[in-house]
Amino acid sequence: MSEAMVLDQAQMGAPSLLAVGVSIAGVNVSYGSNHVLKDVNLEIEPGEFFAFLGPSGCGKTTLLRLIAGFNTAQSGSVRIGDVDVGDLPPWKRDVGLVFQSYALWPHMTVRKNVSFGLEERRVPRAEIEKRVNVALEIVGLSHLADRRPSQLSGGQQQRVALARTIVVEPKVLLLDEPLSNLDAKLRVQVRRELRDLQRRLGLTTIFVTHDQEEANTICDRIAVMSDGVVQQVGTPMELYERPANLFVAGFLGAANILEGALIEEGGALAFEVVGGVRLPVPAGARMAAGSRLVFRPQHASVAPAGSGAGLPGVVAHREFLGAIIRYGVRVGGTDITVDAPFVSGVGLFAEGDAVEVTLNADRALWLAA
Secondary structure (H helix, E strand, O other), rough: OHHHHHHHHHHHOHHHHHHHOOOEEEEEEEEEEEEEEEEEEEEOOOOOEEEEEEEEEEOHHHHHHHHHHHOOOOEEEEEOOEEEOOOOHHHOOOOOEOOOOOOOOOOHHHHHHHHHHHHOOOHHHHHHHHHHHHHHHHOOOHHHOEEEEEEHHHHHHHHHHHHHOOOOOOOEEEEEOOOOOOOOOHHHHHHHHHHHHHHHHHHHHEEEOOOOOHHHHHEEEEEEHHHOOOEEEEEHHHHOOOOOOHHHHHHHHOOEEEEEEEEEEEEEEEEEEOOOOOEEOOOOOHHHHHHHEEEHHHHHEEEOOOOOOOOOEEEEEEOOOOEEEEEEEEEEEEEEEEEOOOOOOOOOOOOEEEEEEEEEEHHHHEEOO
């Protein structure tokens, strides 16, 4: 990609004509008896902002490093565009990796940090100067080019790491939890900047995070991982509204998961949960053996005890979250979370109040592990 093309994209917002996809097929990675990645299959589209999301130890960073060339698979393949990169070293894969720690040279200025990769590639001096100027302009650090990393904020250091990566014009940008070292307020600001930058450059980007809010707000699609297995792939809304299993439902946002039994009532199926309350099962609903009832906190409501329409319980705790009040209601031996809109002047339930929890059966899911 030429310097002029990069600049045009940054200014005009055009997607990269050179964006490539990443294909991962049948990948298995083991370290001794530890099976870290288990038959991973993914298709990442050209120009897509894609996330590997999951808890610590799920294999997401191992998968990212496999794409970068720092890990080796026992089986399967990784293709970047039309090229199988399994036998290529990292420096021949045309990928750029931004490390969690940023890994900046402390004794070098911002400009020298950004130009270092081009100098190692023996790019002509005039070309280096042009490309470094463009990269610094893209990330908004032209005015700080002569400072050293210790003179920059965390957000500015992260931008230097990005500039150093995009200046070598990689086909794929890999981000290994790049926001984890920032405080909460700065993390929100930088993730927006990161998304804007990715859109302007049209660069295929893969983002590793354990933070579902980060993945939801900036990524086009997400692969949710657990124990080395891709549990589900989809857009943030698809994963939230139609989780494939209990793990995905519980990992992406707050969810209530109740055990119960499937029974027949008047010729129709119902799901009997704790307290003896029965919820109708929609016609055509698929319920695997051992399924549990899953619903989001906003898909339930709290009413005073005595209405007889819901699950009887007691308010165990209450949290004020600004726009909502989050109640924790103890129903039998189970805690149910319910989110209610906060309306100034309207009475609230207090801890210890007897209440009933009513579920919106139309938004309920029946999921297995």
